[in-house]
Amino acid sequence: MRHQPAGLIDRTFPYWSLLPAVVVFIVLSLYPLLNLLMMSVSTYRFEGGVEHTTFDPMANLRYFGEDPGLRPAIVNTLIFVFVAVSLELAIGLALAITVSRVSRYKGLIRTLIILPILVPPVAIGSMWRLMYNYDFGVFNQFLSVFGLGPVNWLGDGRFALASVIMVDVWHWVPFIFLILFAAVEGLPSDVVEAARIDGARQAQVTRYIVLPLLRPAIAVAFTFRAILAFKTFDEVFLLTSGGPGTATELISLHLYKVFFAQNNLGYGAMLSVTVILMVVSFLLVSRRATQGGKEA
Amino acid sequence: MGRLSLFQRIFLAGTLAMVVGPFLWILMNSFKYQIDIYQGTWIFEPTLTSYMDVLFSRRSQFTNNLWNSVVVASISTIVALTLGTLCAYSLHRFRWSKWVSGGILAWLLLFHMIPVITLVGPWYLIFRHLGLYDTLTGLVLTHVTINLPMTIWLMMAFFAEVPKEMEEAAQVDGCTRVQAFTLVVLPVVVPGLIAAGVLSFVFSWNEFAIALNLTSRATATVPVGVAKFAQDFEIQHSQMAAASIVATIPAILIMFFGQRFVVRGLTLGSVK
Numbered sequence: 001m002r003h004q005p006a007g008l009i010d011r012t013f014p015y016w017s018l019l020p021a022v023v024v025f026i027v028l029s030l031y032p033l034l035n036l037l038m039m040s041v042s043t044y045r046f047e048g049g050v051e052h053t054t055f056d057p058m059a060n061l062r063y064f065g066e067d068p069g070l071r072p073a074i075v076n077t078l079i080f081v082f083v084a085v086s087l088e089l090a091i092g093l094a095l096a097i098t099v100s101r102v103s104r105y106k107g108l109i110r111t112l113i114i115l116p117i118l119v120p121p122v123a124i125g126s127m128w129r130l131m132y133n134y135d136f137g138v139f140n141q142f143l144s145v146f147g148l149g150p151v152n153w154l155g156d157g158r159f160a161l162a163s164v165i166m167v168d169v170w171h172w173v174p175f176i177f178l179i180l181f182a183a184v185e186g187l188p189s190d191v192v193e194a195a196r197i198d199g200a201r202q203a204q205v206t207r208y209i210v211l212p213l214l215r216p217a218i219a220v221a222f223t224f225r226a227i228l229a230f231k232t233f234d235e236v237f238l239l240t241s242g243g244p245g246t247a248t249e250l251i252s253l254h255l256y257k258v259f260f261a262q263n264n265l266g267y268g269a270m271l272s273v274t275v276i277l278m279v280v281s282f283l284l285v286s287r288r289a290t291q292g293g294k295e296a
Numbered sequence: 297m298g299r300l301s302l303f304q305r306i307f308l309a310g311t312l313a314m315v316v317g318p319f320l321w322i323l324m325n326s327f328k329y330q331i332d333i334y335q336g337t338w339i340f341e342p343t344l345t346s347y348m349d350v351l352f353s354r355r356s357q358f359t360n361n362l363w364n365s366v367v368v369a370s371i372s373t374i375v376a377l378t379l380g381t382l383c384a385y386s387l388h389r390f391r392w393s394k395w396v397s398g399g400i401l402a403w404l405l406l407f408h409m410i411p412v413i414t415l416v417g418p419w420y421l422i423f424r425h426l427g428l429y430d431t432l433t434g435l436v437l438t439h440v441t442i443n444l445p446m447t448i449w450l451m452m453a454f455f456a457e458v459p460k461e462m463e464e465a466a467q468v469d470g471c472t473r474v475q476a477f478t479l480v481v482l483p484v485v486v487p488g489l490i491a492a493g494v495l496s497f498v499f500s501w502n503e504f505a506i507a508l509n510l511t512s513r514a515t516a517t518v519p520v521g522v523a524k525f526a527q528d529f530e531i532q533h534s535q536m537a538a539a540s541i542v543a544t545i546p547a548i549l550i551m552f553f554g555q556r557f558v559v560r561g562l563t564l565g566s567v568k
Contacts, residue, residue: 007472009474010472010473010474013386013473013474013477014386014389014390014392017382017383017385017386018382018383018386018387018392018396018400020378020379020382020383021379021380021382021383021444021448022383022400024379024437024440024441024444025400025403025404025407025441025444028419028437028438028440028441029403029407029415029441030403031422032415032418032419032422033410033415033418035418035421035422036414036415036417036418039417039418039421051421091311094307095307095308095311098300098304098307098308099308101299101300101304102300102308103299109308109312111552111555112312112315112316113311113312113315114551114555115315115316115319115548116315118498118544118547118548118551119502119540119544119547119548120501120502120504120518120519120522120540120543120544120547121502121504121519122502122504122519122520122522122523122543123519123522123539123540123541123543123544125523125526126522126523126525126526126536126537126539126540127318127322127537127540128318129526129536130322130325130533130536130537131318131321131322133533135334136333136334136335136336138321141336170314170315170318173311174315178559178562179562182559182562202301227408227409230411231411231412231413233411233412233413233504233505234504234505234519237504237508237523238523238526251411252411252413252505255411255413255414256413256416256505256509259413259416259417259420259509260509265417265421268417269417269418272411272413272414272417273414275411275414276409276410276411276414279409279410279411280406280409283409
């Protein structure tokens with residue numbers, strides 16, 4: 001290779017390589033977020049396509065008390081995140097350990113299991129809506145074989161949230177599986193072998209060797225998944241749009257309605273800021289909790 | 297490792313059936329006439345009517361949606377990959393002060409946690425001012441923003457695997473810094489580029505909440521189109537099934553080819 005003197009482009013390489021991404025962040029994430037803060041203390045009115053802004057933090061604050069959908073949305077989101085993520089962790093972990101012990105077709109099984117992550121969430125919502133259908137859905141068909149049902153899976157307030165959680169579990173167990181499977185496969189085999197030579201049974205190896213070693217990966221999977229679960233929007237929008245009543249109203253759906261159905265930008269922004277603070281504080285707490293045992 | 301117990305075999309078989317079953321059921325229904333769906337028949341005469349209606353009927357916008365999605369997903373992936381890789385390399389290779397590198401990484405983490413729907417409101421207002429509302433450019437910009445954090449993390453993990461000696465040797469041999477990056481380092485991290493590219497593309501292809509609110513009829517993407525089939529006044533269940541299948545195929549094809557790179561990328565990134 002011919003020797004070239006370091007030109008201007010080369011000397012400034014560290015800067016122009018960093019700059020474009022930073023510009024994108026400032027313009028499209030930092031600025032909108034500051035905008036959101038501004039919006040949260042203002043009221044917006046659209047008149048003839050022109051927006052009128054007035055500084056009025058109290059008006060938005062007052063909406064908190066008057067918004068009947070807010071409480072159910074928060075309660076549902078907490079139930080949704082807690083139940084769905086717990087189920088996904090439990091099933092995903094069991095699946096990762098089981099598949100790692102399979103001797104043949106391991107790759108094929110992995111490929112099949114991760115299929116649901118690839119499907120557009122909207123298509124998942126649409127698929128499950130057909131399967132949950134009261135008149136011809138596959139679930140009620142199965143129930144009728146045993147002389148049971150039919151159940152109004154999405155239309156009955158007693159079952160709707162559980163039905164939505166079920167879809168989420170189907171969608172996201174593969175994700176937990178993928179992370180934990182990689183972790184199980186990466187475990188030091190000599191430790192496991194040593195335990196086995198010392199006479200440990202399979203269940204003991206799992207309980208006392210595999211699970212403790214998997215702890216960091218489980219913590220990572222939990223954190224990632226919890227973040228995503230808080231954001232859930234697409235499937236529920238398709239399945240129930242929050243109904244019946246407010247039975248499956250999640251916080252993201254509620255935000256969408258405040259912003260784009262009620263056009264209440266000021267209150268929507270204040271609610272958004274509140275949600276962001278909730279998510280961040282949840283993560284700080286869970287991070288402290290999960291990092292207790294291991295080195296960061 | 298050891299063998300599976302009976303219980304584990306049943307668990308595994310049950311899980312596989314639960315994962316694959318819904319796909320098969322929807323696939324089956326997408327080949328039915330509407331009337332066969334209503335009767336819940338399992339034996340029927342297969343037809344391509346639903347696919348024809350979804351793709352070629354005059355009322356359907358689906359081919360238009362497909363084209364928009366291809367454009368948005370491809371361009372946003374290329375841009376996110378370019379910006380993300382450069383940024384990751386700069387952060388990894390050059391001595392930035394703690395304020396710069398720490399600040400950027402902390403912001404990425406914070407931004408990643410924020411529910412997208414909270415930003416759609418401000419984006420909507422900003423884009424209306426800039427004339428980017430209801431354009432594919434606007435949608436591309438938002439998808440680039442969302443995909444950048446993942447791209448940067450993934451590429452930083454891959455850059456960390458490249459021995460520093462390789463670059464130093466290249467520079468001793470007369471390479472400039474840019475040449476050391478493009479000719480020596482970049483070829484080594486191609487698996488990372490593929491992994492990040494696949495993940496960006498699939499994310500952009502599947503993204504719904506932003507597209508729903510920042511596009512209208514002419515600029516709508518596939519997920520918005522799929523949702524439309526479920527929201528029409530008179531729901532066409534067979535078309536819903538067919539549209540879901542069509543929407544799913546590209547992501548699965550791409551992941552099929554990129555799978556081993558993605559799995560490696562996730563392991564590099566998360567287990568560390």
